[in-house]
Amino acid sequence: MTEVKAAGGQDMAADLKGAMVGFVSELKGFREDIQKKFQAQDERMNMFDRKTANRGRAPLSTTAEVGVPHQKAFNAYLRSGDDDGLRGLVVEEKGLTVASDGGFLAAPVVAETVQNVLHNGTSLRRLANVVSVESSVYEVLVDKGDMGAGWATEATSTETTAGGIERISIPVHELSAMPKASQRLLDDAAFDVEAWLAERIADRFARSEAAAFIHGDGVSKPKGILSYPVAPHGTEGPGQIGTISSGSIGEFDEDTSADVLIDLVYALGAEYRANATFLMNSKTAALVRKMKDAEGRYLWTDALTAGQVSQLLGYPVMISEDMPDIDMETLSVAFGDFRAAYTVVERPDLRVLRDPFSAKPHVLFYATKRVGGGVTDFRAVKLLRFA
Numbered sequence: 339m340t341e342v343k344a345a346g347g348q349d350m351a352a353d354l355k356g357a358m359v360g361f362v363s364e365l366k367g368f369r370e371d372i373q374k375k376f377q378a379q380d381e382r383m384n385m386f387d388r389k390t391a392n393r394g395r396a397p398l399s400t401t402a403e404v405g406v407p408h409q410k411a412f413n414a415y416l417r418s419g420d421d422d423g424l425r426g427l428v429v430e431e432k433g434l435t436v437a438s439d440g441g442f443l444a445a446p447v448v449a450e451t452v453q454n455v456l457h458n459g460t461s462l463r464r465l466a467n468v469v470s471v472e473s474s475v476y477e478v479l480v481d482k483g484d485m486g487a488g489w490a491t492e493a494t495s496t497e498t499t500a501g502g503i504e505r506i507s508i509p510v511h512e513l514s515a516m517p518k519a520s521q522r523l524l525d526d527a528a529f530d531v532e533a534w535l536a537e538r539i540a541d542r543f544a545r546s547e548a549a550a551f552i553h554g555d556g557v558s559k560p561k562g563i564l565s566y567p568v569a570p571h572g573t574e575g576p577g578q579i580g581t582i583s584s585g586s587i588g589e590f591d592e593d594t595s596a597d598v599l600i601d602l603v604y605a606l607g608a609e610y611r612a613n614a615t616f617l618m619n620s621k622t623a624a625l626v627r628k629m630k631d632a633e634g635r636y637l638w639t640d641a642l643t644a645g646q647v648s649q650l651l652g653y654p655v656m657i658s659e660d661m662p663d664i665d666m667e668t669l670s671v672a673f674g675d676f677r678a679a680y681t682v683v684e685r686p687d688l689r690v691l692r693d694p695f696s697a698k699p700h701v702l703f704y705a706t707k708r709v710g711g712g713v714t715d716f717r718a719v720k721l722l723r724f725a
Contacts, residue, residue, distance in 0.1 A: 455540035462551035465676035515542035560711030610675040674719025
């Protein structure tokens with residue numbers, strides 16, 4: 339009986355050992371299978387992030403997805419006109435809200451893209467003072483003269499005169515753009531409708547703004563810097579911009595062209611020259627860059643590295659194609675501290691309204707933004723007049 343029990347015990351031990359080996363083997367296989375699945379998932383996520391980055395979007399975040407509901411709802415509205423998601427969203431800061439005209443405030447990604455293009459373009463906005471407002475009019479107080487001052491002793495003192503104060507009001511106006519797309523294109527899931535819309539809006543806004551900031555008449559648009567009254571330097575009154583004559587009608591005088599530019603520079607007050615910039619179009623720049631001083635040296639200096647700008651008489655030059663060509667009685671060159679001279683006023687919101695009816699079978703996107711502009715310091719800029 340003892341031998342039988344011993345044999346039975348050995349069989350049970352062998353079975354238990356075999357079962358443990360099988361369990362460990364299955365567990366190892368299960369772990370390997372789980373690791374392969376996680377690895378495959380990571381590869382898919384990495385591939386998706388690379389595609390997202392190539393399309394100019396931020397990679398997926400493992401933290402809270404801020405603004406994702408707004409982004410998805412806005413995308414659905416652009417593609418199909420479904421605004422249920424937008425109307426159902428709670429109004430949040432930097433979110434989407436229903437506009438009074440039935441449109442919607444654009445998603446932050448679209449609005450920021452448009453704003454970046456406007457700021458980095460070849461517009462006076464790049465040099466001017468840009469102010470964001472919530473009202474329809476921006477008012478600024480400007481000193482018309484310097485506050486009087488005097489020396490005093492313990493026994494006597496002199497009463498100083500007060501400087502004049504002028505109130506300047508700059509209204510904001512509605513700037514609009516209406517890009518058009520086909521519904522078939524909007525139905526294509528691979529088509530980045532938000533990037534396309536932002537690019538089209540920014541292009542139209544940039545061109546309209548650039549023209550208005552130079553020669554806008556102030557009627558339903560900003561008042562351009564060349565639309566204000568002018569007077570010869572030293573005779574200008576309130577609300578007038580001083581000018582320097584080129585000495586020749588409709589052109590530079592061959593003998594005094596360099597002297598005229600120097601006169602233009604020093605007609606500007608010393609407090610403004612430190613931050614001053616020349617403003618002209620490409621045709622004018624082509625003439626100016628050929629000018630030489632009495633020593634035969636070019637007045638124009640090209641930029642040496644990327645990111646720098648060309649200089650004229652030691653001051654930067656900005657090319658704006660909206661400045662007029664040189665002709666009779668034109669104001670083709672401006673020089674000044676444009677941050678002090680000109681103020682751009684804007685409402686930060688960008689509205690988009692989808693219109694699938696007016697241009698069937700295409701879809702129109704009516705985008706609006708409120709912008710204004712005007713001169714706030716007439717002493718901070720001078721103009722070269724070809725007369």
